[in-house]
Amino acid sequence: MPKAKISHSQIIQASLETLAKCQTLDAFSMRKVAATLPVDVSTIYWHFENKQALLQAMADEIAAQITFPDSRLAWQQQLTQLFNTIFSVYVAHPHAAELMLATVPSSKIRLSLMNHTISILVTAGFSEQQSSEAMATINFFLTGLVIHLSREYQLQNNVTNKQTSYLQKQVTKVPQITHEEKLAHIQNAIQEHHSQSAKQQFEVGLKLIIKGLVSDQSH
Amino acid sequence: MPKAKISHSQIIQASLETLAKCQTLDAFSMRKVAATLPVDVSTIYWHFENKQALLQAMADEIAAQITFPDSRLAWQQQLTQLFNTIFSVYVAHPHAAELMLATVPSSKIRLSLMNHTISILVTAGFSEQQSSEAMATINFFLTGLVIHLSREYQLQNNVTNKQTSYLQKQVTKVPQITHEEKLAHIQNAIQEHHSQSAKQQFEVGLKLIIKGLVSDQSH
DNA sequence: ACCTGAACACCGTTCAAGT
DNA sequence: ACCTGAACACCGTTCAAGT
Numbered sequence: 172m173p174k175a176k177i178s179h180s181q182i183i184q185a186s187l188e189t190l191a192k193c194q195t196l197d198a199f200s201m202r203k204v205a206a207t208l209p210v211d212v213s214t215i216y217w218h219f220e221n222k223q224a225l226l227q228a229m230a231d232e233i234a235a236q237i238t239f240p241d242s243r244l245a246w247q248q249q250l251t252q253l254f255n256t257i258f259s260v261y262v263a264h265p266h267a268a269e270l271m272l273a274t275v276p277s278s279k280i281r282l283s284l285m286n287h288t289i290s291i292l293v294t295a296g297f298s299e300q301q302s303s304e305a306m307a308t309i310n311f312f313l314t315g316l317v318i319h320l321s322r323e324y325q326l327q328n329n330v331t332n333k334q335t336s337y338l339q340k341q342v343t344k345v346p347q348i349t350h351e352e353k354l355a356h357i358q359n360a361i362q363e364h365h366s367q368s369a370k371q372q373f374e375v376g377l378k379l380i381i382k383g384l385v386s387d388q389s390h
Numbered sequence: 391m392p393k394a395k396i397s398h399s400q401i402i403q404a405s406l407e408t409l410a411k412c413q414t415l416d417a418f419s420m421r422k423v424a425a426t427l428p429v430d431v432s433t434i435y436w437h438f439e440n441k442q443a444l445l446q447a448m449a450d451e452i453a454a455q456i457t458f459p460d461s462r463l464a465w466q467q468q469l470t471q472l473f474n475t476i477f478s479v480y481v482a483h484p485h486a487a488e489l490m491l492a493t494v495p496s497s498k499i500r501l502s503l504m505n506h507t508i509s510i511l512v513t514a515g516f517s518e519q520q521s522s523e524a525m526a527t528i529n530f531f532l533t534g535l536v537i538h539l540s541r542e543y544q545l546q547n548n549v550t551n552k553q554t555s556y557l558q559k560q561v562t563k564v565p566q567i568t569h570e571e572k573l574a575h576i577q578n579a580i581q582e583h584h585s586q587s588a589k590q591q592f593e594v595g596l597k598l599i600i601k602g603l604v605s606d607q608s609h
Numbered sequence: 610a611c612c613t614g615a616a617c618a619c620c621g622t623t624c625a626a627g628t
Numbered sequence: 629a630c631c632t633g634a635a636c637a638c639c640g641t642t643c644a645a646g647t
Contacts, residue, residue: 175611197416200639211613213642218611222640223556272537275560279567282576286568289575303579308531308595311538315530318491337442341494348498349505356508357501360522376527383602394630419620430632432623437630441621 196269230274246295261317268317415488449493465514480536487536
């Protein structure tokens, strides 16, 4: 039994580092991962069935960093703490939200996390149905927001990359058209957007959904 | 001035038809579009700067089908009507939600739509900030939900395609692991999920967010 | 058991050259 | 003004062959 040149987890680590250097999830490739390792691309296919399998493993690795909230807190605070953790884990790993969206939550780790989120709400007195729907709503919102944020960041810290320069041109068009068409609300939104941190934006959205839940509870 | 073989809009139409036949947005390619047209791939690059530009045009074409709600209705009903329309337009066009996410809302049509959504809330008495945040929250939720739905549909109506078969295997894992790990809430969620239509799921989530807004308003 | 190299069927994009 | 063909630099994936 000869010693393996690389392990399962070494590939995952290299993959996450490679992804971090990519401008988009699309730009992430098996060949780029292999280039950072002392093996050929084809070797990765001995360790992982295909690219999707590697993506699933990467998503699980990231999800593993999410810790459960303190169960002694009130449900609102438990939810806030949990999603704050998820938020910071997603922000710490470039394209983490895209990865979660591109991937099926079929692992023990991800399903347990979802189950725990629902259980916080059920323990608070919500029905199973309400709880799972609220979990999905918050998840979709969070994922959408983080993807949006990472795009913005990407476009601002752009090194005049050929691929993203067209997208940058599109972003420049926004205030221009907004002005031409006199879309006053969008103008306001752009202003406020700049005066608020990503974390604040997230918190406001989360509070909105929690308020909806509270309102349901009191009826 | 020789007559053009194809027009701008013919390419967009062909693109939307091509996209409809693709299992994923990833599978959509310039070469596949060209294959359905009497021109070479390279010709598309005379009409569109690049693939991203074509995607933007496709997104705008879809967005153009979204009609504004009746302004005589109460704000809650206006929102519900508007997002119901968006929901059905997204569902009618395969991968529409992915397209919106992959694309910058930089066109007059998309920015006007966003502006109008905010204006409904501002007219109802919400602050500019609250209104634009609520708009973003609902948008993220809707996009996330529709993407989720189209994946599910895609996996169910799968013709044992090589590419999606791995994903299907992942989906099969979900109830299995859920059972092994005794994740009772996820089990419940799966059950309820099947008993509810996509539209119902969407409506429940939207109502939750609207309730959060109402609760804000009354304070 | 683990790895390589070459091959296959795809991509997006460019550009000289045609009409 | 509009289109073509060939080329370039990429992809994911497979598989006989090596150790």
